[in-house]
Amino acid sequence: MKLDYYLSQFSDLKALYKLVKQDFLKKGLVHHNWHHILRDLGRVVIIGESEKANMKIVLASVLLHDIGRLYPELGSDHHEAGAIKAPEYLKKAGFRSEEVSEIAHCIRAHGPRGTEEPKTLEAKVVYDVDVLSCSVGYIGVARVFDYFMREEKMGVKDMMEIPSGKKGSRRDFYTKTGKIIGMEGLKEARRFWQELRHELEKEERIIKNIIPEYKGG
Ligand SMILES: [Fe+2]
Numbered sequence: 001m002k003l004d005y006y007l008s009q010f011s012d013l014k015a016l017y018k019l020v021k022q023d024f025l026k027k028g029l030v031h032h033n034w035h036h037i038l039r040d041l042g043r044v045v046i047i048g049e050s051e052k053a054n055m056k057i058v059l060a061s062v063l064l065h066d067i068g069r070l071y072p073e074l075g076s077d078h079h080e081a082g083a084i085k086a087p088e089y090l091k092k093a094g095f096r097s098e099e100v101s102e103i104a105h106c107i108r109a110h111g112p113r114g115t116e117e118p119k120t121l122e123a124k125v126v127y128d129v130d131v132l133s134c135s136v137g138y139i140g141v142a143r144v145f146d147y148f149m150r151e152e153k154m155g156v157k158d159m160m161e162i163p164s165g166k167k168g169s170r171r172d173f174y175t176k177t178g179k180i181i182g183m184e185g186l187k188e189a190r191r192f193w194q195e196l197r198h199e200l201e202k203e204e205r206i207i208k209n210i211i212p213e214y215k216g217g
């Protein structure tokens, strides 16, 4: 189904879409911007339909999964900040309180750095969508560079030091569909990071041999 189909089915979802779009465009983040949300909405339609998830819940959760990034004053962990801020958007759009708590769980559990392990089917779908968007294939690698260089002002060597960030025993993918779509690309990205590390270490050794004070970079 196209996204418009779901927006026409649920007036509260349509209202939420407008509210979230407006705020993402207003804040204009470089990396976690409205286009990021659109990519994830596209993917959540594919995975959510294939896994027979509650489409209203997964679509609303994707819309709000990174909303915490627009409110850094609520704390440095955007999962928690998002779960705090999301109910305001959802109530304004007309969602019921049971839906609000289901969506808050999806926000807290999205991606390997989430503060909760995904428990519901919907949270598992949203988790996989986030992994596909940030960690898979050449695009995933390019986005990691883009984010850490532009927004965190890191160099290439600094990026090697970033811990995987997985909180607890998180899986690569939680749904069958996510795994089918993403596993090959995830392996490809991991191969890239491994080869990059080897090259950097080799370069550092060669230069240090000539200039001992060289620290790599
Ligand atoms: Fe995201």
Ligand SMILES: [Fe+2]
Pocket (backbone or CB within 6 Å): 065, 066, 078, 110, 111, 130
């Ligand atoms: Fe996120």
